Amino acid sequence: MEIIPALLPHLTGLRLEAVVVRGVGVRIDAATQTVQAQCGTCSTWSTTVHGRYVRRLADVRLGGHEVLVALTVRRFTCVNSECGRRTFVEQVPGLTRRHARHTVVAAGDLEAVAVALGGRPDSRLGSGWPCRSPARR
Ligand SMILES: [Zn+2]
DSSP: OTHHHHHOGGGTTSEEEEEEEETTEEEEEEEOOOSOEEOTTTOOEEOOEEEEEEEEEEEEEETTEEEEEEEEEEEEEOOOTTOSOSEEEOOOTTTOOTTOSBOHHHHHHHHHHHHHTTTOGGGTGGGGOTTSOGGGO
């Protein structure tokens, strides 16, 4: 698994569990491995894990393959009694954003295409973006 951090440095710090190549797609199963996370509302650090789930994030293409990162993240309980949020999902700096379905790097590529095309990426170059299903093209 040494080659993955070299080719996809934004995955550094994650525990890489599997790389599955199927057809034109590559799925990278990974998990966070930090002990604590910071609440996005009150910035309090928490080590109290409420649960886990898998986020599916479209990533930058690798060798012509579409890449999907199946990232196991944890939902933490905010320990600040004055915070309005009871639980929050950990974010990985440089990789995830709240509610995003792309990695930060992939979103940056998509934004660059959108800016280059004057905000109409769907009309030309961006129509083949990996998150779009073939049926909608
Ligand atoms: Zn909080």
